[in-house]
Amino acid sequence: MIRSDGRRPDQLREVRLTPNAQVFAEGSVMIETGQTRVLCSASVEDGVPQFLRGAGRGWVTAEYAMLPRATVTRSPREGRGRGPRGRTQEIQRLIGRSLRAAVDMEGLGERTITVDCDVLQADGGTRTAAITGAYVALHQALTTLKTRNDLSVMPIRCAVAATSVGVVAGRVLLDLSYEEDYRAEVDFNVVMTDQGEYVEVQGTAEGGAFSRGVLDQVLDLAQSGISQLLQDQKRVIDSM
Amino acid sequence: MIRSDGRRPDQLREVRLTPNAQVFAEGSVMIETGQTRVLCSASVEDGVPQFLRGAGRGWVTAEYAMLPRATVTRSPREGRGRGPRGRTQEIQRLIGRSLRAAVDMEGLGERTITVDCDVLQADGGTRTAAITGAYVALHQALTTLKTRNDLSVMPIRCAVAATSVGVVAGRVLLDLSYEEDYRAEVDFNVVMTDQGEYVEVQGTAEGGAFSRGVLDQVLDLAQSGISQLLQDQKRVIDSM
């Protein structure tokens, strides 16, 4: 047996998407993948940031944070010091770009949607879980706008979902848990659309390097995992 | 009918205490009172802050925060700017003092327990719900220490719980919802022990003043509400 929780190398952890996790939000979902739990809520505000004003286009952005005891040992509450850490900023920029690939900004009009991704429990893959959940919250928020007749057409170009793939002890594994991620030699995060195209590919060798052959295996595994996640998203969206 | 949700003036909202809300914490509970939801987790660390070192006594502290979309409109994520707001600091100091009343610091020894109170949904009474929930998380963390034989005796002096009482349109009401709190002329937070004594009494007239007679009614109502909350705490602690 290769993985501590008995999964096959190409097997995702169990995914659960629970809608309406924060009742006041225009869109909200709790995503759980294994022990990782991320609360994703989409908030709609009129207007756009300065650099877009008057262009007739909307904006989608994301914020990401972790509760202090989401992890095995407590981490100091971020931002009680001096602004979010580099890692946090990197992750929320990734989530924001991924969501913007999904939305037709002209169709959205001069509105800003902020998707907050708060990690309640962290067992690896929090940034990719956040993207997968955030898309569902975003979709629900757009549906809310359409139901209120603030939009006549859903400004969705495609669905997006994400997963991680890593190389651990020379084996390419899908959807790493924290314990696997910690030991990984290579770590990829892949974001794809439901048209089978890539939005982001981020691969890092932790203190080493990887061949093109490994890269190809990683992309194959990512694609198979993301296909399942896109179906999970669709199922919960259809049921809402 | 006096209250928008049909409650009697002396009636608490329904309370739910769900243990093990964050699996990695030494103690953790989700408290829900009506639509208010606060995740309370107690983390144990060896050592104490500078000012207590070498005194052979422990320390209990609390942090409080609200997710951006806990509220009807999104609030900016605190601490992405310049440290917690005054209101936040005031609340977390109140929670910390309340919990310290419950603990025998000599018995705890040179350990620090930090109780994080994160508001997932806010409909009034978040600080008093945080105290009521935090006591349960703290109790569970101490039980964990005892189970691990890190403590031989539970260093608990008493249980503490809290509620709010307010004067709305001249009527004294127990456990205000956000909509009631917003309209209140007088706003009290009361923290009591299971020996029927007060740990904190904080009463504020919002732009007015109140008589000693009103103060007496407020204290009566607070006491009756807190008795029920102490029973709820006991029930969930006994079941854990």
Add this chain to the structure above:
Amino acid sequence: MIRSDGRRPDQLREVRLTPNAQVFAEGSVMIETGQTRVLCSASVEDGVPQFLRGAGRGWVTAEYAMLPRATVTRSPREGRGRGPRGRTQEIQRLIGRSLRAAVDMEGLGERTITVDCDVLQADGGTRTAAITGAYVALHQALTTLKTRNDLSVMPIRCAVAATSVGVVAGRVLLDLSYEEDYRAEVDFNVVMTDQGEYVEVQGTAEGGAFSRGVLDQVLDLAQSGISQLLQDQKRVIDSM
């Protein structure tokens, strides 16, 4: 003899209110209670904070700070680091709320009065001295506005004054000095109007709890002390 300075349990320290402590301010008073000295100055500015604009109402706010060597040992100058400490914010919010109870905001019109309370010397009771002094500075600033014909009627609803009461070694004592405060088991700050009503009641048990009987004694003592302070305020205001 119970108290180190020979006072009876129900006796205030000597109070001195010196007007015009900062000559450029619209209102200004130095309040001394024993060795505690607080410089209170009221500044009037046109306009109100964002959240009140266009409502035709005024705003009163307070800031509180302590000089580094107000205390027995030097404290680092606050705010050279990262914004005021929690304690400071709690105190200035208390002063602000207390003063707002005294003012008719419609009568004030779209003006902001900021009362700065700077502690030059600290021997206990700085926050209650600040409230008692700040009311006098505020009253003088309003008189200045009326003298300039910027106001036709004084927008005062009531006078406010404050004192502390504590339980030290089981005895309920009025107006604690630093040395008494340090040893107190229970610590109350009470703010009252000249109509005999309460604006704020804040009682804290430092690591213990107190009974309803004690609470009643505390409130009796506070009322008697505040009556005298209200007379001291009236005397200085009448003389100005």
Add this chain to the structure above:
Amino acid sequence: MIRSDGRRPDQLREVRLTPNAQVFAEGSVMIETGQTRVLCSASVEDGVPQFLRGAGRGWVTAEYAMLPRATVTRSPREGRGRGPRGRTQEIQRLIGRSLRAAVDMEGLGERTITVDCDVLQADGGTRTAAITGAYVALHQALTTLKTRNDLSVMPIRCAVAATSVGVVAGRVLLDLSYEEDYRAEVDFNVVMTDQGEYVEVQGTAEGGAFSRGVLDQVLDLAQSGISQLLQDQKRVIDSM
């Protein structure tokens, strides 16, 4: 003609590596690629960050910044406000990881090498130019240590260099200038070793998505560009 400066799609801009750009540093190089100019200097300090102490291993980290008038319009000087921006943190984390792939940390011993990459002029590709230049500065610093007999063996595992590839108007182009980067639909940064392996692959679709076929073309072009950069590095290192 496809590119505004007349280059072929697979053609790098002219590269210049000038050693000893800051005379006090253990290693220092100015890298120019077209109009982009980055000053890279490696500083050696004894000791390692907290999390590595006592492990007998070294650490390599990077900082990245841009002078205010490196760009066509002046940007506010970063860090005069509230810490580096997200983009800056992301870039300096990337540079640091890339350099760590090149170094044998056991061989380095308990030393920290900080490579400062300061952009004097920015015309696209600053982060990849920084990596390519930083490797040379790092190599020189290690040579300095060896010359001083602080090291007996050069702790180098491989050389690293980096370039960007983008898709502009449907064409895959090597080494984007600012004007090309601004219009790019897809933007990749690729870091490789002189053993032909990948250290980082970061590809982003700006508001769209890209196919696996495009990804393959991008990687081919990156590899050919990086081969040339590795030769440029080798030439300047051999001459030093």
Add this chain to the structure above:
Amino acid sequence: MIRSDGRRPDQLREVRLTPNAQVFAEGSVMIETGQTRVLCSASVEDGVPQFLRGAGRGWVTAEYAMLPRATVTRSPREGRGRGPRGRTQEIQRLIGRSLRAAVDMEGLGERTITVDCDVLQADGGTRTAAITGAYVALHQALTTLKTRNDLSVMPIRCAVAATSVGVVAGRVLLDLSYEEDYRAEVDFNVVMTDQGEYVEVQGTAEGGAFSRGVLDQVLDLAQSGISQLLQDQKRVIDSM
């Protein structure tokens, strides 16, 4: 008549030095020059900053701040935002350097004296008044140490005092008030010892320039003013 308050060009404003302005400090004086009032207190602490440790020498430093309503219109409380302003830092560095000229650091031993200069009222010349007052507070603190037998010899090398001189409408004037300072074309601050030597000479032309002849007149006037201030200091020190 040249000056709005009727002074001759070479005339100081009236100076008052009141000792023991903050009772808890080792040394403390209130200095008043005209309407300018600065509270100077010297605090002694064991130990020295990092860069001096183990050298057997002491350190003297100063902090400077202005109360919000020291001035004609209220200034925002400094440091509630982001650290002291440039002007404040410049002034406190000047005060610190001036005081260090007066002290024999070997004689002081490994102690730090911090002199806090808090401006209660500002009518021009606050930084030079601060220096003149700070010297007296410092002297008193050293006397306190000697009285306690912590020092056997007073580690004083010389007295220091300071004044301002400016050019207003072409006339060279001693000790500018705020109204004069505001209109000055040239502004000098001069710090001298009781041996007739200079510690600091800082002259600035506000949007113009000045000749060597003017500079000579300025220095003559400064010397005559500082002689008087040194006598005032001596008188109060002798009386303490």
Add this chain to the structure above:
Amino acid sequence: MIRSDGRRPDQLREVRLTPNAQVFAEGSVMIETGQTRVLCSASVEDGVPQFLRGAGRGWVTAEYAMLPRATVTRSPREGRGRGPRGRTQEIQRLIGRSLRAAVDMEGLGERTITVDCDVLQADGGTRTAAITGAYVALHQALTTLKTRNDLSVMPIRCAVAATSVGVVAGRVLLDLSYEEDYRAEVDFNVVMTDQGEYVEVQGTAEGGAFSRGVLDQVLDLAQSGISQLLQDQKRVIDSM
């Protein structure tokens, strides 16, 4: 021989002024004096700061910073913590005042010119080199405005240049290197115009004092050095 680099006491280090050091800036020059290298770039923006709006006058300001490895040992990158240090603020205020003496603000109109002075290498005299170089960059920026017909007349009142003079081991020396500056008993920075007048005279005794005779020698030496620098500036300006 008195000076480590063999210079006479009244001899400047070799100066080099290289224009167009940052190609995108309206004016830019690299100044080198010995091993000190400062990159000075002038950026023009429409509009003026708040306090000048509507007055029809322009504004000139400066920013100063040092690269981490400009110095013999690496300094932490400023502003990654909490805003510029006191020394930095003092220097950039000095540069700004010096440049404003050179400019006719009415002639400039409602524009702001920001001159960035970035120290690439520091071997003493960085602030005076920055002033000397900044004037050239400023002049070039104004020429750019005139060439674009944004100005009809050059709004220059005079040229400004600066140098340092110090007393080292009792000898008065012109243009101190870092090693000399470190040992200096007295340290002057002098800024003069090409009409032979002073803009700034800043003299500091480091832990001592200096006589009027020394001050006179210092000013003589400064004047002779600045004359040469003004010629160097003129030569490069004429050649541009």
